[in-house]
Amino acid sequence: MRHVVVGLHAAGRTACAYLRRADPAAEIVGVDPAPLPVYSRPLISYALAGEMSPADMTVAGDAYYDALGVEVAPEKAVSLSPARGLLTLASGREVAYDRLLLACGAGPRPAGVSGPLRDEVCFFRGRADLTRILDRVRPGGVAAVLGGGLVGFKLTMGLLARGMAVHLIVASPRPLSLNVDAYVGDWVAARLAAEPGVTLRTSTSVDEVHAGTSRPLRLVLNTGESLEVDLAAAGKGVVPNVGWLADSGLPTDAGVLADAYLRTADERIFAAGDMAQVPDLVHGDARINAVWPVAVEQGRVAALNMAGVKTPCPPTLAQNAIPVFGSRMISVGAVNPTFTQDCATLEAMCPRGGYLKLVFRDDRLIGAVGLDAPPRLGEMAFAIRRGLRRGDVPQSWLDNPKNAAPLAAPGGATAKNAWLG
């Protein structure tokens, strides 16, 4: 049996490890243009903030794939022919497969700017992007961050830690508008506005990038203002790398469509990670949740199915947890106000300033957002997966969310959910 894994990051690497475990005799080929060093992408925000060195992002030695018995082709895959069972690489080499995993992730969404120096806008996706940004960091200088999502927020805090003044330019009325509800979004906006060195510009976007006079770049905003900066970096989400599959005949939407076993329309081809569009737990349709734990889980499940161990993948669930100004912010499932207008909500304030909001549809919990709230990400994800009912949330929970924790504990969400409440 020959397994070919395209993309060797969170999903692909996990898949290689589990394929070897499930099928010790299998031939495994990994395809990735930059397989080494074996590093963890999300750590670039820690490296930018100076909390670790770029070298410390490496999580395994260069012999990692050799030790796993994985043959690595350090190339980009350029086309796929499911009918012939062949993957074509950039060099023209054709790789035959018995089972194929598509795990080549996503690239940064274009910044949507024009002007002669538009290519000077940096992205923040991988190691090369980090190097490019660090080359442009000027302590005491000025930076512009385009995008108010989680990546934009981390860019802002990282550049601030590097001694730069940061203009955070957000097209929405508040930062993190897609990730959290209005309360937490406004809280983050207020903290950002009060943070020395940060200028928050909401409902604003950058139209053009030109050469500056006092600084290297001049940004022209949609408000008509100009901003001279040393560095411009964008974090506007990601776009799955599916363009190269256009001629393959595999059904794609935003990403590669896959079923509950992560199998695509071709039974020999599987998809995992940031390019896999799979059934979503709370929205009911197929979606991509481009976060680390989901990619790792999908890599594991895809590998087991490729090896013949039929394993369903739990429906995907959006989940994020990041430290924000010393507080822990979590969001799970459907919390975006756009998608939850018809939903019932419960809100509770914790005694020491924490906040918890639960979103219910048809009496079932579908989303939660918390700020320093005792229930953690794993607990809330667990409660959503178990279908916590509105009627099973006791009043003591809402009077003090500190009581919430046992609700989501194993066993707690099955019977009446509130047996310890």
Add this chain to the structure above:
Amino acid sequence: MLKKTVIVRPELCVGCMQCMIRCAQAHSQTKALASAIREEILAKPRIHIGVGPEKKPFPNKCRHCEPAPCQEACMPWAIRSDVAEGLKIVDPARCIGCGMCAMACPYYVIRFYRDKNAPERPSVAVKCDGCFERVAAGDVPACVSACKTGALTFEDVNLYLKDATNRLAHAAYGVRS
């Protein structure tokens, strides 16, 4: 699969918290109680006693899940499976204290403290390591050695399940008669 592990019987726990003290002592630098409490970086327990209905005590520790949600959420690969078979062990030198593991853990067993093995970091993930060094030396985990009521025992999982099956059989025939 972890063959020999700590079995928790909460119904036997009296909440004396000796397991917590011995656990912290076993993870201190000096390993002696009198000196451990004077160390600059205090060792912390990896097992905790929760309080349930009617103030019943509940010992809570890492289950060393497989697959482990904490390990899947760990971005710097600081939670390792290759130190001791069946155990998920935090490498303090790699932990960045991001808290993802604690947020992913459904059992509330990961906490954050300064650690003697990574003194330069403000806090790292601290959780049960199965006392793998003690076990390798032929000893039992510290919490088990401290438990006087049988609430914590170190047993072969399959033998424990066999005993449980026998108890079930006795209960079933008892009901019939």
